[in-house]
Structures are given as structure tokens and as C-alpha cells.
Amino acid sequence: DAKTTQPPSMDCAEGRAANLPCNHSTISGNEYVYWYRQIHSQGPQYIIHGLKNNETNEMASLIITEDRKSSTLILPHATLRDTAVYYCIVRGPPGGTSYGKLTFGQGTILTVHP
Amino acid sequence: NAGVTQTPKFRILKIGQSMTLQCAQDMNHNYMYWYRQDPGMGLKLIYYSVGAGITDKGEVPNGYNVSRSTTEDFPLRLELAAPSQTSVYFCASSYSKGGSSYNSPLHFGNGTRLTVT
Numbered sequence: 001d002a003k004t005t006q007p008p009s010m011d012c013a014e015g016r017a018a019n020l021p022c023n024h025s026t027i028s029g030n031e032y033v034y035w036y037r038q039i040h041s042q043g044p045q046y047i048i049h050g051l052k053n054n055e056t057n058e059m060a061s062l063i064i065t066e067d068r069k070s071s072t073l074i075l076p077h078a079t080l081r082d083t084a085v086y087y088c089i090v091r092g093p094p095g096g097t098s099y100g101k102l103t104f105g106q107g108t109i110l111t112v113h114p
Numbered sequence: 115n116a117g118v119t120q121t122p123k124f125r126i127l128k129i130g131q132s133m134t135l136q137c138a139q140d141m142n143h144n145y146m147y148w149y150r151q152d153p154g155m156g157l158k159l160i161y162y163s164v165g166a167g168i169t170d171k172g173e174v175p176n177g178y179n180v181s182r183s184t185t186e187d188f189p190l191r192l193e194l195a196a197p198s199q200t201s202v203y204f205c206a207s208s209y210s211k212g213g214s215s216y217n218s219p220l221h222f223g224n225g226t227r228l229t230v231t
Contacts (some may be wrong), residue, residue, distance in 0.1 A: 034219065043118075043204050043222030044157070087156065093217060100145060100210050100217045101172070104156035 004088045009109040012082075018075040020108055022088030025069040032091050033064060034102065035073045037084040044087065044104075047073065078112045085109050115140050120205050120223035127195040127230045135190040135226050137205030145208045146188040147220065148172075148180065150201040157204060163188055164210075195230045202227050 005023040012018040024033065034049040048055055048062045050071075055062045061074040075082055087107040091100060121136045139146065144165050149157040149172075159172030163182040177199060179191040188207075192199060203226045209218040 041202060041225070043224045046219040046221070049219065091217070100208060101147060101159055101162055102220055106156050
């Protein structure tokens with residue numbers, strides 16, 4: 001699975017958009033970009049994923065560059081409850097040697113300030 | 115649906131003791147995974163299973179064993195506990211459709227916090 005690079009920490013003011021970047025320059029054509037977050041050492045929570053098109057759901061938006069070498073997770077109106085570690089993960093398809101597993105890096109610690 | 119349920123939530127073991135961490139899911143997911151997370155670190159894959167009766171090693175399998183006799187349950191066995199196994203253990207599950215590229219997101223349990231002293 002392709003590796004990802006994320007900044008170790010970011011700050012954001014409450015009510016503003018939080019934009020979390022991720023580099024995945026070695027991503028393969030059939031690999032997806034997934035985002036998870038982890039709050040207070042709870043189990044990781046799924047946020048969003050995409051292949052090459054931009055995606056939006058009730059939690060966030062995912063912007064993937066045209067060359068797919070980087071992406072940005074956008075939390076449109078950050079709240080204090082969004083303070084967490086955010087993981088960007090490149091995930092292979094089911095089958096083969098990856099079996100759809102997630103390989104976690106260090107993630108980005110996002111702190112939302114009042 | 116309860117999702118992924120892990121028991122116990124907390125456990126303290128003495129060195130050399132054994133225990134089984136339980137994991138159950140009620141989503142009819144075929145894939146299941148065990149991860150461990152050491153303080154300040156990301157999650158590392160211990161074992162995974164792609165269906166009942168099929169298991170395989172992940173990145174850090176030493177000191178652990180698994181079995182998958184049913185679709186719902188995926189217990190993790192620690193034999194001869196060591197201080198290096200002090201960690202938080204997460205179980206996860208997902209659904210993958212054979213013969214296609216469909217892969218649902220992984221759903222995680224809330225973890226078992228294990229201390230070995």
C-alpha cells in the first residue's frame with residue numbers, strides 16, 4: 001500500500017473550515033484515499049473516502065488532485081468536538097496481498113480552539 | 115446493530131499469564147482485523163481474517179494467536195503475556211464483495227486497554 005505524509009499538528013478556530021492536507025505520491029490507480037479520525041483513544045471513526053473524484057458527506061469533503069498525488073480533507077465548520085487525530089490512509093482493493101486492510105501512519109493532531 | 119463489540123474494556127495481566135480478547139460483530143462482515151496501538155503511535159495490524167476458517171498474519175503477529183470459527187467472532191489470544199504487549203487493542207470489520215472492487219469502510223470497536231506488569 002502507498003504511504004502517506006501528513007503534518008504532525010494543525011490548529012483551527014471554532015467555526016472556521018479546517019483543511020487537512022495529505023501527500024500520497026506513490027498511490028496506484030486502484031487505491032483509494034480514506035480518512036479516519038480518533039478522539040481520546042476511542043476506536044478510529046470513518047470519515048470519508050474517494051478514488052479520484054471529489055467527495056462530500058455529512059461530515060466532510062474530500063478534494064483529490066487530478067494527478068491523485070495529494071488530497072485535502074475539509075471540515076467546513078470545525079467545532080471543539082472535532083479535536084482529534086486525523087489519519088489519511090491509502091487502501092488497496094480487496095483480495096491480493098492487501099485484503100483491504102488499513103495501514104495507519106502517525107496522523108495529524110487537529111486542535112480546534114474556541 | 116451493536117456494530118463491533120470488544121470485551122473486556124480493561125484488563126491487567128501479570129507477566130506470563132494468558133488471556134483472550136473477545137471481538138464480535140453483527141453486521142455480517144466477512145473481513146475482520148486486530149490492531150494494537152501503543153501510546154502516541156498509530157495502529158499496527160496484528161492479524162486479519164477474510165472469512166470463517168481463514169486467518170493470516172499482519173505486521174506484528176508475534177505473541178498472539180487468532181481463530182475464526184464463525185463469521186461473527188474473531189478472538190485474539192495472548193499466550194505468556196509480556197510487558198511489551200501493554201497496549202490498546204482494537205478489533206475492526208468490513209465487507210468486501212468477492213470478484214469486485216467493492217470494499218466497505220472498516221468499522222472499529224472501542225478497544226481493550228491491556229496492561230502487563
